[in-house]
Amino acid sequence: MKIFNILLSAFRALQRNKMRSFLTMLGIIIGVGAVIAMLAIGQGAEYSVKEQIAALGTNVLMVFPGAQQQAGVRTAAGSATTLTEDDALAIARECPAVQYISPGAFAGGQVIAGNLNWSTAIQGVGSDYLEIRQWPIEYGDFFTDQDVKAAAKVCILGKTVADNLFPESSPVEQTIRIRNVPFKVVGVLTRKGQNAMGQDQDDIIIAPYTTVIRRLSHWPNLRFVLISATSLRDMPVAQKQITDLLRMRHKIQAFDADDFTIRNQTDLAATATATTDILTILLASIASVSLLVGGIGIMNIMLVSVTERTREIGIRMSIGARSRDILTQFLIEALVLSLLGGIVGIILGIAGSSIISSIAKWPTIVTAFSIILSFGFSIAIGIFFGFYPARKAAMLNPIDALRYE
Amino acid sequence: MIAEHQSEPAGDGGSLIQIEHLVKTYQLGEFEVHALRGVSVRVSKGEFVAIMGASGSGKSTFMNILGCLDKPTKGSYVLEGIDVGKLSRDELAAIRNKKIGFVFQGFNLLSRTTAFENVELPLFYGPASNKERKAKAIEAIERVGLGERIHHYPNQLSGGQQQRVAIARALVNDPSIILADEPTGNLDSRTSVEVMGIFQELNNNGITVILVTHEPDIADFAKRHIVFRDGKIRTDRTNTSPKVASEAIKEMPLIGADEEEAA
DSSP states (O other), rough: OHHHHHHHHHHHHHTTTTHHHHHHHHHHHHHHHHHHHHHHHHHHHHHHHHHHHHHHHHTEEEEESSSSSSSBOOOOTOOOOOOHHHHEEEEEEHOOEEEEEEEEEEEEEEEEEEEEEEOOOOOOTTHHHHHTOOOOOEEEOOOHHHHHTTTEEEEEEEEEHHHHHOSSOOOTTTTETTTTTTEEEEEEEEEBBBBSOBBBTSSEEEEEEEHIIIIIIOOSSSSSEEEEESSOOOOOHHHHHHHHHHHHHHHHHHHSSOEEEEEEEEEHHHHHHHHHHHHHHHHHHHHHHHHHHHHHHHHHHHHHHHTTHHHHHHHHHHHTHHHHHHHHHHHHOOOOOOOHHHHHHHHHHHHHHHHHHHHOOOOOOHHHHHHHHHHHHHHHHHHHHHHHHHHHTTTTTTTHHHOOO | OEEEOOOTTOOOOEEEEEEEEEEEEEEEEEEEEEEEEEEEEEEEEOOEEEEEOOOOOSSHHHHHHHHTTTOSEEEEEEEEEEEEOOOHHHHHHHHHHHEEEEEEETTOOOTSHHHHHHHHHHHHHHHHOOOHHHHHHHHHHHHHGGGGGTTGGGGGGHHHHHHHHHHHHHHOOOEEEEEETTTTTTTTTTHHHHHHHHHHHHHHHTTTEEOOOOOOHTTTSSOOOOEEEETTTEEEEEEOOOOOOOHHGGSSOTHHHHHHHHO
């Protein structure tokens, strides 16, 4: 029997039972659609994480105090008091592969402006911070090197903070009180939006690190140093220079571990991607279960169909169908069901993904890979779950099949 | 009017069917059922044979073997020079496709499938091209006089019309023999005679027809009667003056004709 004829017969057979064919396909449609949508959500998450990290600047290095391991005991990174202002200044002075450097400190607290107040994080940084982050000022100015040296009580506001504290007027030249210390607002940052974890990056106040350390946190050492290398290619060089310099300054013996941690964007990206990969795999495996159930649905219907069409099989055999013709016919029917279901499911999955995108504001990406994967998976399911019923049909004895009531 | 049929001597090339000492034994649990106990018969091209016998006489088993649906336990069955008993399942399927046209009591049409699609079905399992297939199917349907109902579904056709579709299907591949198993069993007497008329017409055009029936009235339309009993041929005789369906129909009352046309 020619392949075209087999296909024609299969289509006719499925057409004879439109409702049943549709319901059988529904299992595959939902399964494939779910797999596509879930993969799109996972990959969308991964993409946005990578975007966020890239937005930090690709040639950015971060130095944190604290060793990754000390005598076998892991301490929380940042808890050690090993990173000083002098370290940061030395890096700026002695590492040629370093372009910009910004020491960093943290504080948090209640901020008051007039009769409004707001609770937010205060980041203390150097004057090159915005160059490293590539974060422009919307209006006003950034504080100068002079302000840093003098530990001036100046600050710039993230967009969220500015909106909440100064809903009507411009915050520039106004005074706010951070934990009762008055700060003059010199500028407002452009809006950066949420980061990959859904945090509002604009809910922040940025002040000179010297001021934050002396007036707010009272913690003499740095929490981090943000560094940009001269170029992406110089990243490993910069990392090596900083490591060597800090080891020397901290008098670390040759076989002892570093008492600081240098992280670059690639590391961050790898960590974040690993998390979203787990999310993707989890979502896809849940969706695969429904695809599997859809496949079992096909087998179920094909088995019913073989029993119900026993007489038809007998007729076909009596007029010359060989076992393999019957086998291919039923296999092709199962395959057509799963393929059509797969195609509709892909369309549904793509549509569903964009609906999720627009309603839940979650980025979704449908990749060619996920389409090929679910398409291939639905073919495999058609063959796998179609084979047993098809074989059962092909093995029938024509005389018994003809007599079947 | 009825004379004993003389079997021709073995070895001539004219026989379409040559059956020698056919034995069929079934194993039913612990019991052996001897359905056929040594049957020898020859059928030449162009014959119209009625196979008769009570149920359990072995005529159905004989029919299944004749139709290559079943294989004999012993003995030989040569169809147009091919020893069918030695063929595999797939080869038998090919023989059924090319050389045998089946007509059943219950019509056995595919439901929810048009007359045309039913008739072209055997050609799907052969080498015919799409064009050939369509042309042949249309020709076969027109031959049984159903040209106007070519795209009707079986449930839109009367019993007689359905049986004519089945005959068209049997004809479509130009078979060597048409095997009809109680083809009038589900039809009223007038329609039965009409269907027998089609068989007679086909037979007059040179097609070999073998008919299984238990109704003597129907068997009267055939040219030869073979009667089975207890797995053996009891009588085998020529019907020297078979009834002619086209004449018989004129003598019949018009009951059932309305139904045929209304369907």
